[in-house]
Amino acid sequence: METNQHSILLSLQPGRHDGDGQRVAADAARHLGLATGQVRSAALYAVRYPGLTEKQLADFAAACLQDPVLHTVAIDQVAAPEGFNSYILVAKGPGVTDDEGTSAQNALGDFLNEPIDTRTQHIFSKRLYFVENELPAADLRRLAEELLGNKLINRFEVGAVADGIRDFTPRPGGGADARTETVALGGLSDEQLLQLSKDNVYALNLPEMQAIRDYFGQDSVREQRQGLGLPADPTDCEMEILAQTWSEHCKHKEFSAVIKYKNHETGAEEEIDGLFKTFIKGATSEVDRQLRANGNDWLIKVFSDNAGAVRINPESLFVWKVETHNSPSAIDPYGGAITGILGNNRDPLATGIGGARLLFNTNVLCFGNPDYDGELLTGQLHPRRIFEGVRKGIEDGGNKSGVPTVNGAIVFDDRYRGKPLVYCGTGAVMPMQLAGKDSWEKVILPGDRIIMAGGRVGKDGIHGATFSSIELDEAAPATAVQIGSPITQKLAMDFLLLATRRGLIRCSTDNGAGGLSSSIGELATISGGAVVELEKVPLKYPGLRPWEIFLSESQERFTLAVEPGKLDELLALGREMEVELTDIGYFTGEGSLDVKFDNQPIAGLSLEFLHDGVPRKTLLAEYVKPAAQEPALPAELDYNDALLKLLGSLNICSRESVIRQYDHEVKGRTVVKPLMGATGQAPQDAAVVRFNFESWEGVAVSNGILPRLGDLDAYHMSAGSFDEAVRQIISVGGKLPNLTPGDGNFWSVNDNFCVPDSVYDPTTNPDGKQKLAKLVQMCQALRDACAAYCIPLTSGKDSMKNDFKADGVKISVPPTVLYSMTAKVEDVRQVVTSDFKQSDDVIYLLGETHDELGGSEFYQLYNELGANVPKVDFAKAKELYTLVGAANDQQLIQSSHDLSDGGLAVALAECTFGREGLGARIELAENGLSPVAQLFSESHSRFVVTVAPEDVTAFESILQGRATRLGVVTSDGQLHVQHGGRELLSAATHALRTAWTNGPVNQTIGLEASEIAKS
């Protein structure tokens, strides 16, 4: 051991409960089939702080690290407890964020009363596990890699205790590396250009590479570059800036492409002038026109900033953003999810001037079956690991930031086993005015300083933007992994809140994909240029080349534009709040992005070429309707058995074990939580959150996602997903927008498309035209839905390459779209929850059921898809939602649950889950529709509601023919369903809830045994 490095080992005292160790032993047996015997966990720290005496070290360990009730401490002595024969050391790789080490440094600084530069690492945290059984190294390594860490970010040492315990402490970085190289493009053949793009992960295609080559070949450009002292060919930094700016992730080239679309079903042929322009922006412009014509002018900012903004009231704005973080979550589920959330949080935080207050998070996740037992490809993680890692990332990302995770959804389909989908959404509130300025506007003047705020820069996350724009394969770069630090971001967030209110910031943006290159490149378009002095950027460790500094996606950073006159006050506030701020250059009006390192120019790109030089793509889409037929099912059906199976099925069963590990009520404003009722087990439709403690205004939040229906019809899948999110908000008591002039009832929707590679290639993607045709149809449905309900889109994202390729196999996600909706709630005390409240309340079905079992969970029980896809009748749906709003105005509805997966039968069962002993007696209509269709069809735009007996007349006079009386709530704890005098279903609601609670999700994540038994 080096003389200036010491170790501190914290072990639990004998007899203390070691939950971590127990869990490792249990998981090893359960998931890996390894018998470990007992496992003991311990914390190990390496301290490399110069000048620390032995006494200071020992005192620090005893006073700051040790919990005297729990731990024993050993200094410079790492020994296994008696009877433990193997060990696993889990350390972090060089340069990997180590929050625990940083906190220990904070503690050391306090203890010594010395200012310690906590941004340089002196203390390194590790975990040490002692295993009772003597296991072969290969098993220990498996345990380490599968359960304890990720080899992309951790370093493991394993072995027999008898052979000595090997330690590892990272030693990041090398010497400074200021090299900037030139990338020769002139005279390269097409093949060479493509090879160059592939070798450097530029993710640029041939026309794009050609456009760059041709640009640098122009005489005028050559002359200009000579004047600036730049080589004729682009520098590595310039190529990286172009690749990042032109990436699919940043430029949305496929959503902007010209599409030649042919529908072989209808014979229609058309040329679409960009999906985004035609369907998304087009729909919102039309909606905005209708809104304004009716005196509703709450749509403030759409598609032009980090998040969309709508007006809540004259004082405040609601800011809303949903994004995906799929590729990073596939290779490092925990890191991918946590950086997904923290990154998405930065979008509303850095909208307009910046400094919005975060109100809530929501997450929608798509995974493969956690019990998948097929082969795994090289580099592919098991779906259960992805699920558990992502779940943990969301827990830490939300909980540690103090942002409640108020709802979400988890969808399982084995086609997500290659690339999971991780959708992160964040709602926030911003004052309309910040220090006298319109908060949503981004203003920058030439001469304003460029300030980087937050974390330092390392090699983490280099190439994230380009990496997410290509298919994932076994050679995924390790540097694409990012590690989040919620505490760093929390400090930056607190700082931003104060600084914006004091008027110290002109505007802000987030450093996400593409790092400084992206954030400064975009902000520069406001003033008309920027000069960046890269040597000033603070680094986590030396050894980064200039282009790496510019492109790094190290997390928890904001770029701020600051008036020179306010700089001193801003820097002082940063020091006070312990947020590192660095002046790294200034904005100009010169029309170019100029990057220097130690005064040497390393990039000089015209903003025009950078942002508008990318060639537009033309893509081909051809739709052939897939063959589908209704299945022949057995004549006799055991309805009880079918309902029990549905409740215990992967896509319907309880998510309680996941939900409870998310803090869904920090901030004290959550009114409708994911699970409610006396049991805390009644699932709800939309979340409802108050804005503040001074008024009862709030917002309802919902998600619509139905990927399986896309196997039958992409248009109706998209329309149905949209309707699902709308009806969830209607169900809790929200109202459609624009029903009355100037009602101010805002809606704000984000669309997030996640599709497989949809660019046709005869060899690598032969069905690309069909995939793109599906995307076209999804967009057509979106436009129709927005127009029908008069609901605007305010922001969104498209993720176009959700394929995992390895060993010659490609796993592609089904075309998926998520609609994340928010709508104003005038008074949160008037909203409606889903669970039945008391016996004798009358149960109604609202809306119409059709023979639409295609894609249903019921057919899934038979491994059938069927043909009759549920279709939305927008006009009828809108009429019903308006009537429901009228009934809610009079507070006539006691409970309301929207019908979705599993249809009426599942909805009725879920409505009884809120309290022990409730049941329902139901008589299905004799209307020509089969009982199977009535109970299990997943027709859209329907609700199960209850009404107090005394309100029945008033309720029926409003709903008229749209409400069908089904029966009454009972107190016998039984769900009875009859049809034509025949009893179809008779089950104890307690047994139904048990089947739902003991489903595969809670089994995977693990509720306590006592809880499962109890329910």
Next chain:
Amino acid sequence: MTDTLIQAPKALILTGFGINCEEEMAAAYRLAGGEATIVHLNEVLHGRVSIHDFDILNFPGGFSFGDDLGSGVVLANKLRYRQTGADGRTLLADIREFVAAGKFVLGICNGFQVLVKLGLLPNLGGDFQPEVTLTHNASGRYEDRWVRLRVNPGTKVPTPFLSGLTFFDVPVRHGEGRLVVPDAATRERISALGLNCLSYADGDDQETGTYPLNPNGADLNCAGLTDPTGHIFGLMPHPEAYLAGCNHPDWGLKKRRGELKEEGEGLAIFKNIVTHLTRRTQEASAPATHA
């Protein structure tokens, strides 16, 4: 004049470094009729704000310093060791004086963990040394769920925060809320004084060790502690997250029955201390006829 305007009790609410329940805690005091000021911890450490200008010092919930070395550890360490001036004074010394002056300290969740790690609770020995600890839940997991609490009727010096309360519902949201008392002797002393002023209760309002009613497996089924003077109070659950009746997970039923109140049960704790301090000030300013 006896009816001079009595100044509302002043609550200082610390924030920064990962504390994240400061807004609802401030709202709680305001709704209770107190005056609430949210202050970044560094403003106190750097001497720009003095805790002595306030009546109640509050440590809200959150994840101070990410809970990296154990919940509340780094923050407690900062209060114990970081010198706030050239004279070598620490904030802990200020807190001692603050309490000695008859003022009040409240810690919720992460704030409770700070008070325990700092030795302010239970403080049997009176010397602010850690005597018990809060550590990982028996379930090994962070959980957000609602629990029922029972107020210990046997507390020798009841804390005014809990005046008049017997049972109430609140959410817990923590991963490290299991109270561990190191030995039987300490356990007996805590019980004898009734410093375990709050315990987890079951449907029959009996104290319980059964998960999930007792969500973390705490010794003594304890959810909250007071010090022997009743001036320092801390609890794992979050009363400040139940300020409105419609925060409760079963508020729908209460509404159906016409029993839904606008105020949540958690607000009572803040009203109690505000009332207590207001009355004390009134008594102090009233003519000393019965002195």
